[in-house]
Amino acid sequence: MDTSDQKNLERRVFTSFFQAGIIEAFTGIILLQLGVAALFSRSGFGDWESALLTLPIALILLIAVFLVRRFVVIPRLGRVKFLPERRRKLSKLILVPTLTLIAGAVVGYIFSENDSLRHIFVGLIPFSLVSIIVFSAAAYFLDMKRLYVYGAVVGLIFPLGKYLETVIVSRNTLPATILFTAFVFLGMATVFLVDFLRKYHEPEV
Amino acid sequence: MKELENQGKKQITDPLSEIINIDRLVHSPARLSILTYLSVVEEGDAVYLLNQTGLTWGNLSANVTRLQEAGYIEVVKEFKDKKPHTLLKLTDRGRKAFHDYQNKMRGLLDVQTD
Numbered sequence: 001m002d003t004s005d006q007k008n009l010e011r012r013v014f015t016s017f018f019q020a021g022i023i024e025a026f027t028g029i030i031l032l033q034l035g036v037a038a039l040f041s042r043s044g045f046g047d048w049e050s051a052l053l054t055l056p057i058a059l060i061l062l063i064a065v066f067l068v069r070r071f072v073v074i075p076r077l078g079r080v081k082f083l084p085e086r087r088r089k090l091s092k093l094i095l096v097p098t099l100t101l102i103a104g105a106v107v108g109y110i111f112s113e114n115d116s117l118r119h120i121f122v123g124l125i126p127f128s129l130v131s132i133i134v135f136s137a138a139a140y141f142l143d144m145k146r147l148y149v150y151g152a153v154v155g156l157i158f159p160l161g162k163y164l165e166t167v168i169v170s171r172n173t174l175p176a177t178i179l180f181t182a183f184v185f186l187g188m189a190t191v192f193l194v195d196f197l198r199k200y201h202e203p204e205v
Numbered sequence: 206m207k208e209l210e211n212q213g214k215k216q217i218t219d220p221l222s223e224i225i226n227i228d229r230l231v232h233s234p235a236r237l238s239i240l241t242y243l244s245v246v247e248e249g250d251a252v253y254l255l256n257q258t259g260l261t262w263g264n265l266s267a268n269v270t271r272l273q274e275a276g277y278i279e280v281v282k283e284f285k286d287k288k289p290h291t292l293l294k295l296t297d298r299g300r301k302a303f304h305d306y307q308n309k310m311r312g313l314l315d316v317q318t319d
Contacts, residue, residue, distance in 0.1 A: 010245035013257065078253025079290075080246050203252055203262070 011143045014086060018144065020073045021192030025065045027150060028185030031157070033058035035178035042171050068193070076200035093141035097134040104130040128155040150185075157181050224313055230275050231306040235260055235268045240295065240303045243278060248294040269293065277302055 033054045040050035082090075104127075135151025138144070161174035170176075231237055238258040243249060255265055272278045277299030281292040295303070 006245060009241065013242065013245055016257075075252070077256060078250045079285075079292075080249040080253050083245070083247055200256065203255060 010083065010086065013080070014082060015142070015144055017073075017077055017080070018142070019192065020069070020196040021189035022065060022069050022073065023138075023144075023147070023150075024185050024192060025068075025189035026062065027154065028182050028189055029058055029061045029065065031154065031178055031182035031185060032061070035175050035182050038175035038178055039172065042175065073196070075202050076196075089141045093138060096137040096141070100130055100133045100137070127158050131155040153181065227309055228302055228306050230271065230277070231302055233268070235264055236272055237306075239265070239268055239272060240277065240299065243293060243295040244300065244303055248292055251291040251293065254293065272299065275299075275302075 033051075036057070037047075037050040037054045040053060041047050045053065131154040132151045135147050135154065139147035139151065157178055158174070161177035164177060165171075165173040231240060235258070238260070239254055242254055242257045246253075251265065251269075254260070254269075255262065258265065260268070269278065269280065273280050276296060279294045279296050281294070283290050283292065
């Protein structure tokens, strides 16, 4: 077994800890929050107001996902401390999306203060860019190629939703597009979790 | 001429003779599997090894004991959430033994393919 084989094995072991659909559930919940916020926003609430109103529900769901990981996934897969190289990659993974999201929020705030720029921000570019950067960073640092596809899908939601809005001419087309994608991700998470539970049982000591 | 013949013999026999010196403790499939999966992490628990190696509890436990006795792995038994938890870690000696084994086997296989 040479170094590349060992790296492949390490990657396989690491990615096996993400087979229970945790990433898909996480993505689905974020999209669900965005979709519901978009619905609120079109029902007369402000953009930031809608986001703040839906945030607690998203947080509760995210905590539920972490609890599933803590009490269902880890006891079945075992506890592992990865090598320092992997831990460094993970700390970078947290850093890149955090900086991107902060930059996105700052740009978003500046754009929302300016009426002519507001339309561009709320609609398209920054959301797609932030999604693609965050998912690409996650794909690179977690060594999981499927996350590039997730990034492309999430990045396409807003342009697609906006386009469909012009074709279908309905106020709720964009929220519906986001919610549809959210349920696809949540469906995938459920399938992965069920498959995981079938494959792995909590060992009896 | 005789010297050249001897040199030729030496080139073939020396790497192959390494098979005699192979570490039999590492050479067993179950223990090799345990060492391999411990070599790609800093530490892991028994459940991790059980899942990755596909060994049974009894088999894992017996082989872990042998590796522990040889000083190749360090075993820490503790209680986590009121449940017994066994943490395993490759020692420096174990890591060296594993790498030596890899190098010897690679050398042997290279001779075979040449």
